[in-house]
Amino acid sequence: MRLTFLIISLSILSITRGFAQSEELPLSLEDALNYAEKHAYMNRSSAYEIDAAHKKIRETIASGLPQVDFSGRYNHSMDLTKSLLPVEFFPEDNWPEGAKSGDKIAVAFGTAYDANYGINVTQLIFDGSYFVGLQAAKVYLDLAEQQSKKTNLEIKSSVAQAYFLVLSAHENQTAFEELLQINEELLYETKAMYNNGFVEALDVSQMELLVNDARKRLKEVERNEKVTQAVLKFTLGINNDIDISLTDSLSWLSQRIISEGMPAVEMDANNHPDYLLAMANEESQRLLLKNEQVQYLPKINAFYNYQKVGYSDEWNVFKEDWYKTQYIGLQMSLPIFSSGMRRAKVQQRKIDYLKSQTEKEMAVHQLNNSYLTAQADMKNNNDQYLYSIQNKNLALDILNKTRIKFSQGVVSSSEFAQQQSQYIQAQLNYVQSAVNLMNAHIALLKASGQL
Numbered sequence: 001m002r003l004t005f006l007i008i009s010l011s012i013l014s015i016t017r018g019f020a021q022s023e024e025l026p027l028s029l030e031d032a033l034n035y036a037e038k039h040a041y042m043n044r045s046s047a048y049e050i051d052a053a054h055k056k057i058r059e060t061i062a063s064g065l066p067q068v069d070f071s072g073r074y075n076h077s078m079d080l081t082k083s084l085l086p087v088e089f090f091p092e093d094n095w096p097e098g099a100k101s102g103d104k105i106a107v108a109f110g111t112a113y114d115a116n117y118g119i120n121v122t123q124l125i126f127d128g129s130y131f132v133g134l135q136a137a138k139v140y141l142d143l144a145e146q147q148s149k150k151t152n153l154e155i156k157s158s159v160a161q162a163y164f165l166v167l168s169a170h171e172n173q174t175a176f177e178e179l180l181q182i183n184e185e186l187l188y189e190t191k192a193m194y195n196n197g198f199v200e201a202l203d204v205s206q207m208e209l210l211v212n213d214a215r216k217r218l219k220e221v222e223r224n225e226k227v228t229q230a231v232l233k234f235t236l237g238i239n240n241d242i243d244i245s246l247t248d249s250l251s252w253l254s255q256r257i258i259s260e261g262m263p264a265v266e267m268d269a270n271n272h273p274d275y276l277l278a279m280a281n282e283e284s285q286r287l288l289l290k291n292e293q294v295q296y297l298p299k300i301n302a303f304y305n306y307q308k309v310g311y312s313d314e315w316n317v318f319k320e321d322w323y324k325t326q327y328i329g330l331q332m333s334l335p336i337f338s339s340g341m342r343r344a345k346v347q348q349r350k351i352d353y354l355k356s357q358t359e360k361e362m363a364v365h366q367l368n369n370s371y372l373t374a375q376a377d378m379k380n381n382n383d384q385y386l387y388s389i390q391n392k393n394l395a396l397d398i399l400n401k402t403r404i405k406f407s408q409g410v411v412s413s414s415e416f417a418q419q420q421s422q423y424i425q426a427q428l429n430y431v432q433s434a435v436n437l438m439n440a441h442i443a444l445l446k447a448s449g450q451l
Contacts, residue, residue: 033156036159036237039237040155049148050148064134067121074317076315077110080108080109080112081108084107111311112313114309114312119306120304122303127299131294139287142280162232163232164435166229168250168431172217187211190204203412207413209417210416210417253438254385257441262375263448267449269368272367274449286353289346295345299334303331305325305327309323309324309325310322371444371447374440374446377440378441385437388434392426392427402415
């Protein structure tokens with residue numbers, strides 16, 4: 001029995017591990033950008049904003065349709081309200097003891113129990129704000145949609161940058177793993193040469209320093225890769241317990257950009273999210289101005305009211321007769337004089353509307369400037385990347401030749417350490433220039449609104 005239980009437990013454990021191991025999401029750059037469109041936190045919030053805008057349109061339309069309300073009430077008057085009446089209102093036989101002509105006596109009117117219920121119906125006939133509100137609700141939806149497009153553009157840019165950082169950390173990790181392996185082999189050879197009297201103890205110490213430095217740098221890039229992966233997961237909207245593996249490499253992406261050359265994209269301000277947002281903002285300010293202007297117009301509502309009331313001196317008022325009341329009518333309110341307050345509000349909205357027109361013009365210039373700057377950065381980073389490749393290859397060639405000379409005892413360990421530092425710097429510069437090139441490529445697509 002115990003053996004059977006053990007076998008079942010091990011089977012369940014192996015299945016659980018299998019699921020855990022398969023919980024890995026492979027992502028190319030394109031996959032990451034597509035994934036972010038649906039799952040990124042900001043994109044999900046934007047989707048909620050659009051849904052809320054649709055509901056706002058329904059709310060605005062419904063406010064101009066018939067509104068029906070029901071109300072009901074049940075009262076128990078423990079002490080009825082009393083009124084003072086002249087004693088002459090009553091027969092002299094019913095006068096209280098000691099009452100005389102000219103006195104007043106307290107009399108209670110009503111019953112101890114009463115109840116009522118009613119239905120009230122209202123219908124908007126005319127209100128300038130309602131018609132402006134219908135237009136404003138559609139503009140609100142347009143604002144939400146354009147903001148969603150802008151958010152998606154920003155999210156894609158952030159995802160791409162985070163993706164490139166993970167690739168750069170992985171590239172540096174690979175380079176320092178190879179460097180550590182080379183240094184450990186050289187340290188072993190140097191110790192052997194020292195034991196045979198071919199090198200000094202100083203050379204052994206120098207190589208130990210290089211090995212320790214390579215180990216330190218490797219640990220740093222390993223930690224950086226974990227941090228950059230966490231940032232990428234957060235930007236994508238992926239839980240931390242899900243592992244991801246990037247299928248694109250730093251060199252492949254950068255070389256593809258070089259081979260394709262400058263992206264053949266043109267900036268069309270009329271279709272850029274920033275410009276469309278500025279246009280929607282201008283329209284919203286125009287409607288706010290219009291809303292203040294229609295406040296001079298009358299407001300007209302129709303209404304109908306039906307009510308029933310019942311009275312009783314006992315608690316069960318429902319046994320008694322109930323009396324109904326109903327009426328129908330129109331209500332109108334017309335502003336006459338506000339001491340200039342309405343005019344001041346109109347002037348404020350007019351200023352806001354003029355500001356929105358200026359902001360729209362400014363948005364066009366900013367988009368053009370951003371596009372030109374992105375083009376220049378793309379060209380500069382393209383040249384810098386090509387130079388960094390040459391420098392990296394030269395530094396590696398120098399390091400390999402110096403390593404051979406060091407093994408042959410031609411150069412000292414200090415000179416080898418100097419050449420290795422030069423190679424490390426060239427490697428770091430290469431990785432950074434590749435990241436800069438890819439970021440510049442993304443920035444250019446973003447500036448054109450075609451990311």
